[in-house]
Amino acid sequence: xxxxxxxxxxxxxxxxxxxxxxxxxxxxxxxxxxxxxxxxxxxxxxxxxxxxxxxxxxxxxxxxxxxxxxxxxxxxxxxxxxxxxxxxxxxxxxxxxxxxxxxxxxxxxxxxxxxxxxxxxxxxxxxxxxxxxxxxxxxxxxxxxxxxxxxxxxxxxxxxxxxxxxxxxxxxxxxxxxxxxxxxxxxxxxxxxxxxxxxxxxxxxxxxxxxxxxxxxxxxxxxxxxxxxxxxxxxxxxxxxxxxxxxxxxxxxxxxxxxxxxxxxxxxxxxxxxxxxxxxxxxxxxxxxxxxxxxxxxxxxxxxxxxxxxxxxxxxxxxxxxxxxxxxxxxxxxxxxxxxxxxxxx
Numbered sequence: 001x002x003x004x005x006x007x008x009x010x011x012x013x014x015x016x017x018x019x020x021x022x023x024x025x026x027x028x029x030x031x032x033x034x035x036x037x038x039x040x041x042x043x044x045x046x047x048x049x050x051x052x053x054x055x056x057x058x059x060x061x062x063x064x065x066x067x068x069x070x071x072x073x074x075x076x077x078x079x080x081x082x083x084x085x086x087x088x089x090x091x092x093x094x095x096x097x098x099x100x101x102x103x104x105x106x107x108x109x110x111x112x113x114x115x116x117x118x119x120x121x122x123x124x125x126x127x128x129x130x131x132x133x134x135x136x137x138x139x140x141x142x143x144x145x146x147x148x149x150x151x152x153x154x155x156x157x158x159x160x161x162x163x164x165x166x167x168x169x170x171x172x173x174x175x176x177x178x179x180x181x182x183x184x185x186x187x188x189x190x191x192x193x194x195x196x197x198x199x200x201x202x203x204x205x206x207x208x209x210x211x212x213x214x215x216x217x218x219x220x221x222x223x224x225x226x227x228x229x230x231x232x233x234x235x236x237x238x239x240x241x242x243x244x245x246x247x248x249x250x251x252x253x254x255x256x257x258x259x260x261x262x263x264x265x266x267x268x269x270x271x272x273x274x275x276x277x278x279x280x281x282x283x284x285x286x287x288x289x290x291x292x293x294x295x296x297x298x299x300x301x302x303x304x305x306x307x308x309x310x311x312x313x314x315x316x317x318x319x320x321x322x323x324x325x326x327x328x329x330x331x332x333x334x335x336x337x338x339x340x341x342x343x344x345x346x
Contacts, residue, residue, distance in 0.1 A: 047191055052141065052170035054153060056162045061193045062135030066113070066161075067091045069122040070139025071290070073098075073107065074166060074326035078185050080106055081202060081328040082195050089113055090131050092122060096291040099323040099332045118149055125151045133161045135192070139326075140169035164188070166326060175268050177247040179210070179254070179330045186328055202328055209331035210254050217256030217342045223283035224260035225252055225341070226311075227324070230287050230298040235271035242277075243288075244270040251330060255337035256345075257284065282309040284341055285317035288324050295319045316340060 048057045065084070067076045069092040076093040077100075079085060085106065090113030098104040113131050118124040122143060128136070128151040136156055138144055144163060146152045153163045167181035168174045183203045190199025227248045229241035243249075244265040252259055260282050264270040285303065289295035296319050303312040311317060318340045323333035339346050 045194070047194075049164075049188060049191065051163070051188075052165045054163075056164065058135075058162060058192055061087070062162065063087055064089045064132060064134045066123065066128065066131055066133040066136045067093055068136065068138045068143040069093055069117070069120075070143055070169075071121075072139040072166075072325060073322045074139060074182070074185060075137040076107055076110065077103060077322060077327045077329070078189050082186070082189055082193060082198055084189070084193050084195070085110060087193075089133065090115055090123070092117065094291070095289065095321045096293075097289055097321045098329075099320060099336065100329050103322070103329075120148060122150070124149050125155070128156070129159055132159070135162050135164070137164045137166070138169070139166050140174075141165050141171065164192075168326075174247070174326075175245050177326060178250040179247060181247065182326050182328065182330050183207075185326060206328070206331040210334050213331075213334050213338045213346065214254045214256070216345045217338050220256050220342050220345060222256060222258040223341050224281055225257040225284045225286055225337070226260050226277075226280075226282045227252070227286045227288060228302070230289050230292045230295040230319075232290060232292075234269055237271045238274045239272040239277050240269065242270045242272055244268060247326060247330070248286075248324060251324060251333050252286075252337065255334045255341060257337060257341050278306055278308070282306070282311045283316065285309075285311045286324070286337060287317060287319045289319060289321045295321075 046057050046059045048055055065079070065088045067079070067088060067090070073093045073095050076088070076091050079088065080103065088110050091107065091110040092112065092115065094107050096104060115123050115127045133156070142148065144150055144153045156163050167184045168177040186199045186203055190196040227243035228239070232241045234240040242261050244259065244261050244267065246268045249259050249262060260280055261270045261272065264272060264276070285299060287295050287299040292298065299317045299319055303309065303315065303317060306312055318336055320333055320336060323329045
């Protein structure tokens, strides 16, 4: 396996929190943000959402928005999709690439607020307060953990800032995340910024796009797919960035595939030996890039390393990034994976 890039290695622990590497499922944690979110009114302020057990009341659309890193682009992409990018005063999220034309460039142009990130590649408490936010978004509750040097939700409330933790992020474990959680994030942001109609249109379009693809591949044999993050390690073994559960599996299912390593772990990621990987039939490969400058090269090297795989014999792989995560473009991942797995049906 390629030696992990230094930045990827340093971010692995943070990404693990984002994607849910804990052995404890989210069922045993606090109620997730999606199921716990409910607006008191529609189209008029004040609007109150209960987010991870905390009421957040908005008297107007936020105008000084801070988006924490969280090894994600879900939140910033959702805000951009809803046309709210001009309200962001500091964005720390970036993947360097996107399946959506122009999105990576849009994200790159957003202000960072001159923040010097801490060791977790995110905004420390003092810098956060200095940004004078009125709304702060975090992928998981980790972003508001005072023990790690972050401003807590209570501290931000004291300076007039509402806070939001994305769906399934309340307990720092996204094991049970599905595409529906992406819809929840869109709808919650639609309520907060009073663009509910736009949010509903985006949800309806994505649902229809996914249903169309899923309908075309529903009767086909489901190839076994490996989903792996390129040039990143998250555990002790050589292959510790292999997705086992979470939103990845929901996307694979709707694309007419199945996760080859779903039974290898009870957590979101499987920490696999090279021998275990070699002994598993992999029909197709999905490489997920997180700020990797050449994920295609990584995919080709992996297929060369395991020539016995059906995927290697047919050269069947696809490189994706933000569409594989929580966010407003899961339909793109479903379509691209389905086109790889079932080209004759689409």
